[in-house]
Amino acid sequence: MNGVYRLTSLDLDGPDHELDPLGELVGDAELVGLGESVHTSGGFYRAKHRVFAYLVRRHGFRALAIESSWQDAERIGRYLATGEGDPAEVTARGLYPVWACAEMVGQVRWMRRWNVEHPDDPLSLFGFDVQQPEEDRDALVGRATEPPGVQAREDGMAEALRVLREHRAGGRRTVVWAHNGHLAHATHRAGLRGYWMGAVRGMGTLLREELGDRYRAVALTGSHVATRWPGKDVEPNDGRDTRSRSFDARLRRFGSPYVIVDPAAAEPARGLFGRPRKEWFGRPDQVRIAVREQFAAVLYLAESPAMTPL
Numbered sequence: 001m002n003g004v005y006r007l008t009s010l011d012l013d014g015p016d017h018e019l020d021p022l023g024e025l026v027g028d029a030e031l032v033g034l035g036e037s038v039h040t041s042g043g044f045y046r047a048k049h050r051v052f053a054y055l056v057r058r059h060g061f062r063a064l065a066i067e068s069s070w071q072d073a074e075r076i077g078r079y080l081a082t083g084e085g086d087p088a089e090v091t092a093r094g095l096y097p098v099w100a101c102a103e104m105v106g107q108v109r110w111m112r113r114w115n116v117e118h119p120d121d122p123l124s125l126f127g128f129d130v131q132q133p134e135e136d137r138d139a140l141v142g143r144a145t146e147p148p149g150v151q152a153r154e155d156g157m158a159e160a161l162r163v164l165r166e167h168r169a170g171g172r173r174t175v176v177w178a179h180n181g182h183l184a185h186a187t188h189r190a191g192l193r194g195y196w197m198g199a200v201r202g203m204g205t206l207l208r209e210e211l212g213d214r215y216r217a218v219a220l221t222g223s224h225v226a227t228r229w230p231g232k233d234v235e236p237n238d239g240r241d242t243r244s245r246s247f248d249a250r251l252r253r254f255g256s257p258y259v260i261v262d263p264a265a266a267e268p269a270r271g272l273f274g275r276p277r278k279e280w281f282g283r284p285d286q287v288r289i290a291v292r293e294q295f296a297a298v299l300y301l302a303e304s305p306a307m308t309p310l
Contacts, residue, residue: 002265003261003262003263003264003265004254004259004260004261004262005018005021005022005259005260005261006018006256006258006259006260007019007256007257007258007259007260008258009258010043010046010047010049010050010258010301011050012049012050012053012110014050016054016057016058019050019051019054019058019260020058021260021262022051022054022218022260022297022299023054023055023058023059025216025218025262025296025297026055026059026216026218026296026297027213027216028213028214029173029213029214029215029216030173030174030211030214030215031161031165031173031174031176031207031211031214031215031216032055032061032173032174032175032176032215032216032217032218033175033176033178033182033183033204033207033215033216033217033218034048034051034052034175034176034177034178034183034218034220035178035179035180035181035182035183035184035217035218035219035220035295036048036178036179036180036220037179037180037219037220037221037222037225037281037282037283037284037285038179038225038227038282038283038284038285039098039099039179039227039229040098040101040227040228040229040230040306040307041222041225041226041227041304041305041306041307042101042102042103042304042305042306042307042308043222043225043226043301043303043304043305044220044222044225044301044304045099045101045103045104045107045307046103047220047258047299047301047304048177048220049103049106049107049110051175051218051299052064052107052175053110055173055175056114056123059173060172060173061172061173061174061175062121062122062123062124062169062172062173062174063123063124063125063126063165063168063169063172063173063174063175064111064123064124064125064126064174064175064177065125065126065127065128065161065164065165065169065174065175065176065177066095066099066125066126066127066128066176066177066178067096067127067128067129067157067177067178067179067182068094068095068096068099068127068129069096069127069129069131069132070126070127070128070129070130070132070160070164071127071132072093072094072095072127073094073095073125073126073127074094074126074127075090075093075094076090076091076094076095076108076125077124077125077126077168078090079108079112080108080111080112080115080122080123080124080125081115081122081124083112083115083116087105087108087109087112088105088310090108091104091105091108091310092310094127095127096129097230097231098229098230100230100309100310101307101308101309101310102307102308102309102310103307103308105310108125111123111125124168124169124172126164126165126168126169127164128157128160128161128164128176129153129157129160130153130156130157130160131153150200151200151201154182154200154201154202154203154205154206155206157182157203158203158206158207161176161203161207176204178203180217180219180220180221180282180295181202181287182202182203182204183202183203183204183217183219184202184204184205184217184219184289184294184295185204185205185208185217185293185294185295185296186205186208186293186294187200187201187202187204187205187294188200188201188202188205189290189293204217216296216297217294217295217296218295218296218297218298218299219281219282219291219294219295219297219298219299220298220299220300220301221247221248221251221281221282221283221298221299221300221301222248222283222300222301222302222303222304223248223249223251223252223283223300223301223302223303224283224302224303224304225283225284225301225303225304226303226304226305226306227284227306227307228306228307228309230309245279245280246279246280246281246286247279247280247281247291247298248280248281248282248283248286248300251300251302252302256302257301257302257303258299258300258301258302259299259300260297260298260299260300261297261298261299261300262296262297263291263292263295263297263298264292264296277290278290279291
């Protein structure tokens, strides 16, 4: 089927050629957003790790920017550079709690191994969120518009990403790890609230307006997306897809556990993909968007287990 490609697994040793369609959709972009429809789902994190490793090996990406405190993430950056410290501890202290999990420790370990094996071509990691109250209050207040604080944060993250990419990654090709809503190409046209922010221009929208195709976003979604929010759920939240006509439900009927979709090219004849109009998208909290307008590619998981907290 045109524009739809199967993956066999999320394992890091899976064949790289399975991800080549995604590499083609990324093209020559210098920044690639790698999203998730909800935080704390471990299957999403494993999938993103495989995509990141592929982009490092095959497409020359050398930095990971993550939606976490830019100050705290410095702990991980130092570990990647020096190997000093415990990877689980620096991950727990260096990232927001929604990413303090065994899956992310695996990614940090992998990045450190790469640096040991490639000392002259290292990887780097940095945070770009601007919600540290003491360090970032003045900048956020100075940028605040309606709705209060939302545009300020998006503006601040976009600016922090630009600056820190130069200082921490030397301007090298960078994967940007965040929620789908922060990364989408045109949030102001979605007309929604929450992460989709109504008329607000999200960070990804600002980057797209500045860079054009040099910035491209990849969304992650699924049909059965379990979550484990720190301090809230004792058991994983079971996010089953209950909308039979949603984008995610149609992907489930395709019959593959993992699928890459080019939303602009996917063949619409079978009524599964490629619809230009808005449709329900993104488990467990679905939004109605025109998928092809918002993302260069979609990576779908039939099931995504909850993360394993540290």
